[in-house]
Amino acid sequence: DVKVTQSSRYLVKRTGEKVFLECVQDMDHENMFWYRQDPGLGLRLIYFSYDVKMKEKGDIPEGYSVSREKKERFSLILESASTNQTSMYLCASSFSGTYNEQFFGPGTRLTVL
Amino acid sequence: AQSVTQLDSQVPVFEEAPVELRCNYSSSVSVYLFWYVQYPNQGLQLLLKYLSGSTLVKGINGFEAEFNKSQTSFHLRKPSVHISDTAEYFCAVRGWGGSQGNLIFGKGTKLSVKP
Numbered sequence: 248d249v250k251v252t253q254s255s256r257y258l259v260k261r262t263g264e265k266v267f268l269e270c271v272q273d274m275d276h277e278n279m280f281w282y283r284q285d286p287g288l289g290l291r292l293i294y295f296s297y298d299v300k301m302k303e304k305g306d307i308p309e310g311y312s313v314s315r316e317k318k319e320r321f322s323l324i325l326e327s328a329s330t331n332q333t334s335m336y337l338c339a340s341s342f343s344g345t346y347n348e349q350f351f352g353p354g355t356r357l358t359v360l
Numbered sequence: 361a362q363s364v365t366q367l368d369s370q371v372p373v374f375e376e377a378p379v380e381l382r383c384n385y386s387s388s389v390s391v392y393l394f395w396y397v398q399y400p401n402q403g404l405q406l407l408l409k410y411l412s413g414s415t416l417v418k419g420i421n422g423f424e425a426e427f428n429k430s431q432t433s434f435h436l437r438k439p440s441v442h443i444s445d446t447a448e449y450f451c452a453v454r455g456w457g458g459s460q461g462n463l464i465f466g467k468g469t470k471l472s473v474k475p
Binding site: 251280287288289290291292295305337339348349350351352353354 | 366369394396401402403404405406409450462463465466467468
């Protein structure tokens with residue numbers, strides 16, 4: 248079974264803190280993704296990576312950065328957390344290519360106070 | 361640019377009744393479409409996908425969807441729902457161009473199955 252794991256299910260941070268969300272996949276997938284999920288807005292892509300050390304901005308990259316030093320690991324960084332970044336964060340991975348589905352982790356619910 | 365519209369934000373239905381969750385897309389190129397399900401407090405799981413071929417696609421848990429190119433729709437159906445189908449369902453279209461390989465998601469439909 249494909250497994251995508253995220254470092255925390257729930258996280259509470261204070262405004263201004265630097266926050267790291269970690270994602271690890273065990274299927275040797277080339278592509279990895281970070282989404283943000285908010286009620287009524289669906290999933291919005293923050294960043295994605297199609298190879299080690301490669302990254303591309305998604306639809307809402309402002310306030311976020313990412314790091315991919317190893318193929319299996321993709322980190323989302325909130326440089327200075329703000330209350331409007333309180334959300335559910337979902338990581339996904341897939342093989343490269345046209346047809347390949349994305350596999351999702353369980354999500355991290357982040358609350359910024 | 362591609363986009364996805366899920367026409368209903370919430371769908372309440374009684375157990376054993378049929379259900380249809382509606383999805384319309386816009387895309388000027390070849391279309392690849394997906395339905396994902398999210399059970400409470402979990403990540404998303406693929407229900408089914410349309411890449412090419414037969415327009416009727418069967419997925420897991422008894423769900424199926426029909427690709428209709430003329431109506432740009434990809435509605436999800438199940439003839440008889442169970443309480444365990446209570447979840448949020450997301451329709452998605454594969455991105456192209458700068459978003460190649462990405463999925464563009466609709467805003468979701470919450471299916472609530474009542475006894």
